[in-house]
Amino acid sequence: MKKVTITDVAKKAGVSKSTVSQYLNERYDYMGEKTKERIKSAIEDLNYSPNYLARSLKQKQTNTIGVIVANILHVFSTHVIRSIQDFCNERHFHVIVCNADDDPDKEKQFIEMLYAKQVDGMIIFPTGGNIALYKKLTNENYPIVFMDRIVPDIEIDTVLLDNKKASLIAVNNFIQNGYRKIGVISPPLIQSLTPRIERINGYKQALQLHDIPLKAEYIADTSFDKVSVHLTRMLNLKDPPGAILALNDLVLFEILAFVKTNKIRIPQDLAIIGIDDVIFASIYHPSLTTIAQPAFSMGKKAANLLLTKINNKMETGDGGIYRFEPALIIRESL
Structure with missing residues (x-):
């Protein structure tokens, strides 16, 4: 059975391949609603599935990020992970989650593994035990956001509670x-x-x-x-x-x-x-x-910061600290 290509979609929709590519990458700024509808219908009729691997190789981007949590048993950590995944999924990014157990050696192994897999960036709950590695990544302008913990003398954007x-x-x-x-x-x-x-x-x-x-x-x-x-x-x-x-x-x-x-x-x-x-x-x-x-808001902020760096090829950051307000929930235990 012949594989459906982007050329087939363009021909059926009556548009150029570049227009279909813009649609697939959600660049709709100068695209009319009727054009979008024709492309959508053509994709559905032909049962077209984009080749994300080929696209990532061409764009030198894998549309994947890594999240390294300190301890996945914390309720806060699981809520942050869920928020990050929700935000990234809506933008067609995949998330690889690793649990470091507050162990700098495990954290180092995960950072090196994710980097070798060419993930586009990382959100890290840092142990603080890999200063040289953090600096190496920032010197390479590799996209990183820290969550929950500040590492002194490392200029990486950090999201945490007050x-x-x-x-x-x-x-x-x-x-x-x-x-x-x-x-x-x-x-x-x-x-x-x-x-x-x-x-x-x-x-x-x-x-x-x-x-x-x-x-x-x-x-x-x-x-x-x-x-x-x-x-x-x-x-x-x-x-x-x-x-x-x-x-x-x-x-x-x-x-x-x-x-x-x-x-x-x-x-x-x-x-x-x-x-x-x-x-x-x-x-x-x-x-x-x-x-x-506000774990979900914090996770969304971290994901937004990271994807903005990735998509806009921005510098890693000047070490901005983004603090969120705690909320008292009064119940019966006092």
């Missing part, structure tokens, strides 16, 4: 509800992980603004499997906190597991606010007050 404000909002809300003994539990405070550092600094600043003494025993940064140990220590203090701020969704999961095991009542025994709005927050009993990130 993390300090997220903690400020949470602590202020505790205080407005009568709590002044406020603890916080964080994953390990690795310096390169922007959200954790900014959120703990926001917690400290909020206490200072309200003239509440900072108590070291009310602060824990720990691996997820040790959250229960630190929470036990905190709640067994002579003067224990009456409220706990969970610095991200995975910490919140561990706190809720501890609460259930130890039959602690929320909010009667312990008030809780989590940064990152988990999908079950509204149906958990009692429902959970959270600070939400």
Whole structure:
């Protein structure tokens, strides 16, 4: 069976091959509606399927991007990925997703693999552990956008939450509800992980603004499997906190597991606010007050920045920081 070509489509529609090519590439600026309809009908009648591989080789573009997430288990990460895929799909770009597990060696392998596959650009949740590689790519003017984390001295556009404000909002809300003994539990405070550092600094600043003494025993940064140990220590203090701020969704999961095991009542025994709005927050009993990130808007912004660089052959960027506002979702946990 003879393969249908762009020449066949052009002949049936009564237009030139270049006009059909413009239609396929969605360059409609000077194309009339009747012309578009004729080309569309010809494509459908002939069951024409464009040769995207040949087109990509000709244009030196694969219409594929890579996304390297730090930890795909985070609700935020999955929502961002979905948003990026939706945005790219509408523009005929494919997305390859890789999970680095916050491991610089894995991240390096994924960056090199995607680069070898000639993806047109990457959105990376950077570990911060591959400075030389980041610089190499920016020096080559390779399109990159960072998500969620700032890497000092690397001029790459970065999309992230106003993390300090997220903690400020949470602590202020505790205080407005009568709590002044406020603890916080964080994953390990690795310096390169922007959200954790900014959120703990926001917690400290909020206490200072309200003239509440900072108590070291009310602060824990720990691996997820040790959250229960630190929470036990905190709640067994002579003067224990009456409220706990969970610095991200995975910490919140561990706190809720501890609460259930130890039959602690929320909010009667312990008030809780989590940064990152988990999908079950509204149906958990009692429902959970959270600070939400606009993950879908953030993913769309990152994808838009990257595709603009790719399609317009723009420079990688001057290190613009695009921060998004956190949103307080008041429920029943305080």
